[in-house]
Amino acid sequence: MGMTITEKILARACGRDEVQAGEFINAGLDLALANDITAPLAIKEFEAAGADRVWDPERVVLVLDHFVPNKDIKSAEQARFVRSFARRQRLDNFYDVGRMGIEHVILPEKGLVVPGDVVIGADSHTCTYGALGAFATGVGSTDLAAGMATGEVWLRVPETIRFNLEGRPGRYVTGKDYILYIIGMIGVDGALYAAMEFAGGAMRELSMDGRFTMCNMAIEAGAKNGIVEPDAVTEEYCRGRARRRPVMLAGDTDAAFARVVDIDVSAIESQVARPHLPSNAVPASELADLKIDQVVIGSCTNGRIEDLRMAAEVMKGRKVSPEVRTIVIPGSQEVYQRAMHEGLIDIFIGAEAAVSTPTCGPCLGGHMGVLAAGERAVSTTNRNFVGRMGHVDSEVYLAGPYVAAATAVAGTISVPEAAR
Amino acid sequence: MFEGTVFKFGRDVDTDVIIPARYLNTTDPQELAAHVMEDIDPEFINRVKAGDIIVAEENFGCGSSREQAPVAIKAAGAACVVAVSFARIFYRNAINIGLPILVCPEAARGAESGDLLRVNLDKGEVVNLTKQKIYQADRFPEFMQEIVAAGGLMNRVKEKLAGRRPGPS
Numbered sequence: 001m002g003m004t005i006t007e008k009i010l011a012r013a014c015g016r017d018e019v020q021a022g023e024f025i026n027a028g029l030d031l032a033l034a035n036d037i038t039a040p041l042a043i044k045e046f047e048a049a050g051a052d053r054v055w056d057p058e059r060v061v062l063v064l065d066h067f068v069p070n071k072d073i074k075s076a077e078q079a080r081f082v083r084s085f086a087r088r089q090r091l092d093n094f095y096d097v098g099r100m101g102i103e104h105v106i107l108p109e110k111g112l113v114v115p116g117d118v119v120i121g122a123d124s125h126t127c128t129y130g131a132l133g134a135f136a137t138g139v140g141s142t143d144l145a146a147g148m149a150t151g152e153v154w155l156r157v158p159e160t161i162r163f164n165l166e167g168r169p170g171r172y173v174t175g176k177d178y179i180l181y182i183i184g185m186i187g188v189d190g191a192l193y194a195a196m197e198f199a200g201g202a203m204r205e206l207s208m209d210g211r212f213t214m215c216n217m218a219i220e221a222g223a224k225n226g227i228v229e230p231d232a233v234t235e236e237y238c239r240g241r242a243r244r245r246p247v248m249l250a251g252d253t254d255a256a257f258a259r260v261v262d263i264d265v266s267a268i269e270s271q272v273a274r275p276h277l278p279s280n281a282v283p284a285s286e287l288a289d290l291k292i293d294q295v296v297i298g299s300c301t302n303g304r305i306e307d308l309r310m311a312a313e314v315m316k317g318r319k320v321s322p323e324v325r326t327i328v329i330p331g332s333q334e335v336y337q338r339a340m341h342e343g344l345i346d347i348f349i350g351a352e353a354a355v356s357t358p359t360c361g362p363c364l365g366g367h368m369g370v371l372a373a374g375e376r377a378v379s380t381t382n383r384n385f386v387g388r389m390g391h392v393d394s395e396v397y398l399a400g401p402y403v404a405a406a407t408a409v410a411g412t413i414s415v416p417e418a419a420r
Numbered sequence: 421m422f423e424g425t426v427f428k429f430g431r432d433v434d435t436d437v438i439i440p441a442r443y444l445n446t447t448d449p450q451e452l453a454a455h456v457m458e459d460i461d462p463e464f465i466n467r468v469k470a471g472d473i474i475v476a477e478e479n480f481g482c483g484s485s486r487e488q489a490p491v492a493i494k495a496a497g498a499a500c501v502v503a504v505s506f507a508r509i510f511y512r513n514a515i516n517i518g519l520p521i522l523v524c525p526e527a528a529r530g531a532e533s534g535d536l537l538r539v540n541l542d543k544g545e546v547v548n549l550t551k552q553k554i555y556q557a558d559r560f561p562e563f564m565q566e567i568v569a570a571g572g573l574m575n576r577v578k579e580k581l582a583g584r585r586p587g588p589s
């Protein structure tokens with residue numbers, strides 16, 4: 001029996017020729033990641049276990065991104081705790097204000113993750129890196145502490161659900177629309193404990209940024225990891241970035257899948273996920289006229305340069321509705337700078353949107369755009385749970401950058417076609 | 421073995437309602453416990469007593485990887501979570517920090533808030549004393565039973581680290 005790409009990566013990581021779905025393995029890590037919310041607990045566990053040095057100071061990555069620049073004294077104390085650990089351990093990859101970005105934007109951007117890697121991160125959206133043909137999964141702080149100490153993680157090899165995406169997408173249909181559509185189809189536990197493998201002609205045509213968006217949200221279907229087999233697009237992305245040699249693996253033609261789902265992307269309209277689950281996806285056109293108070297464009301899901309280009313394309317020469325507070329957050333300093341050089345920041349400010357330094361801030365109701373009771377947001381982020389972006393009686397509608405920008409301009413949920 | 425009153429929740433209880441992100445600027449278990457379940461049941465923290473049992477339907481603990489979620493549940497005094505199914509990161513976190521969890525679909529579906537439950541973790545047995553029904557929970561895979569038996573993941577790490585250091589000469 002052949003192996004899927006996920007099985008091949010995991011077999012390699014535990015030094016074996018073959019692993020099968022359902023087996024428990026100890027995998028060697030290429031990278032272990034935590035942020036300002038999850039690292040403090042991990043560091044405490046690490047030190048309580050009597051560990052003195054991390055297993056490899058080049059491969060433990062700490063990023064302060066959730067509550068920074070610090071939103072209050074308590075979060076400043078947490079950041080200080082992480083910072084002092086990073087200095088004590090002489091970590092090569094510690095990212096603080098001014099050098100940081102949203103973790104899942106900067107790790108691929110800086111070439112820290114490469115195809116073939118096994119990565120754990122104490123952040124559920126660590127699954128983003130599957131877009132590079134790596135195995136990456138979110139864990140809690142204790143698993144991360146164990147990983148920092150030993151360079152290993154225990155894993156159950158996941159079954160793979162393969163999604164074959166074929167056809168030509170509509171003009172404004174993006175990776176975000178694909179993934180919202182898929183989660184809408186299978187539900188928030190539709191891929192529980194499994195790998196979601198995205199394949200087919202439409203995936204080969206999809207940009208790297210679009211692939212990151214899709215793998216990012218695999219966790220919203222309960223998946224252990226999302227993955228795309230590396231190809232020429234991946235190779236091009238890694239050129240000049242990869243800090244280690246990429247290992248480009250592909251699944252065998254006779255690999256076993258738990259399920260195969262065929263999707264015709266030409267039938268997918270721009271999607272919006274209604275409150276309070278990412279699986280509540282409907283065509284955006286069905287929600288026209290719904291009044292919106294705030295639009296957020298950014299996050300580990302949609303804070304990359306291509307996302308900002310899409311938003312700018314819609315907002316260019318326009319002003320956002322006076323009823324809508326529009327907040328644009330580039331995902332990294334590099335994305336911010338590129339957006340500036342390309343004139344995108346001028347377009348956003350000209351449209352009367354706020355532009356912020358990179359942060360996860362509003363996505364999890366932390367800061368930089370918390371919602372009041374009864375308020376409604378359209379957001380390019382990944383979760384629309386009860387109270388996610390603020391008050392328990394606020395609402396989040398998830399969408400891609402085109403819909404978010406068109407909504408900001410119109411004041412009600414809109415598709416870019418309508419904004420033309 | 422322990423007995424407790426059921427607090428019943430539905431499906432897809434996410435970690436944002438278990439412990440909202442606005443409280444994640446601390447790692448103190450008691451501070452976290454003061455807000456546990458606040459956005460889904462504001463009265464929960466006032467009513468839950470040590471030894472009570474959270475029962476939920478599918479996909480309990482979905483969403484973020486925050487270990488503060490099982491930490492807050494444990495610190496609030498809940499003895500155990502019984503569910504139809506758990507989201508994978510929550511499942512790992514609960515085992516790692518020593519919050520007992522049981523996958524027992526029939527017991528979870530059959531229980532209502534206020535029922536008295538008796539749980540025998542060694543046998544994986546759940547008894548609904550109010551409804552007079554006995555259920556058998558799924559066994560943990562052997563690999564995970566070893567982690568539980570070691571008293572959590574970090575105890576295994578300690579053993580591993582000790583093995584790496586040169587022994588006394």
